[in-house]
Amino acid sequence: MLKIWGRMSSINVKKVVWTAQELGLDLQRTEAGGLFGLVKTPDYMALNPNSLVPVIEDDSFVLWESNVIVRYLCARHSSGDMYPTDLRERFDAERWMDWQQTTLNPASRPGFWQLVRTPPEQRDAALIAESNAAVEALMAMLDTHLAQRSFMVGERFTVADIPVACEVHRWFGLPQPRQGRPHLERWYDILCARQASKGVLDLALS
Incomplete structure (x- = not known):
């Protein structure tokens, strides 16, 4: 059984849970982080000295860092399908996974924190506008990219779609207007319809 530590309000935990569900893995999730605490305890820090979620334990193998966990699970259980074996296709997928962490997430995080986790009277309008x-x-770039393909790296669902979709889910859920992006919205609707995304992309932001 795959053990996952982390709360479902975490975008990074969402990635891992969705991946495990796509792969049909038997999993056990323990609430951790945020209001659930646990991450500063000695037992948890023995699993992840960074005191962050998620962490997985796969038999005796412990792993942290969400996108790495997604890669690992797909490489182990879906090599050649969700995790491409062709090197160019694989690294195209990994490129988009890294882009989610290094470019899209840092851009979106300030607005998310201001609009969802900051009381209205304490919000910084300039910071929200800058993030937006x-x-x-970046969403315009994604929309253009998806105008030419069904999924992030072509015509089939791969490891690349999960992290980017979790980030888009968070953006779409913010309580503010946003520009229409028909190709991005078409792709997102397809992913929301996947059975394995239930409990991930249908959760409200918190």
Whole structure:
């Protein structure tokens, strides 16, 4: 049984749970992080000295860092399908996974924190506007990219779609107007219809 530590309000935990569900893995999830605490305890820090979620334990193998966990699970259980074996296709997928962490997430995080986790009277309108402008430009790029393909790296669902979709889910859920992106929205609707995304992309933000 795959053991996962982390709360479902975490975008990074969402990635791992969705991946495990796509792969049909038997999993046990333990609430951790945020209001659930646990991450500063000695037992948890023995699993992840960073005190962050998620962490998995796969038999005796412990792994942290969400996108690495997604890669590992897909490489182990879906090599050649969700995790491409062709090197160019694989690294195209990994490129988009890294882009989610290094470009899209840093742009979207300030707006998310201000609009969802900051009381209205304490919000910084300038910070929200700056974050929104950065994200809208990236969403426009994604929309253009998806105008030419069904999924992030072509005509089939791969490891690349999960992290990017979790980030888009968070952006779409923010309580504010956003520009329409028909190709991005078409792709997102397809992913929301996947059975394995239930309990991930249908959760409200928190």
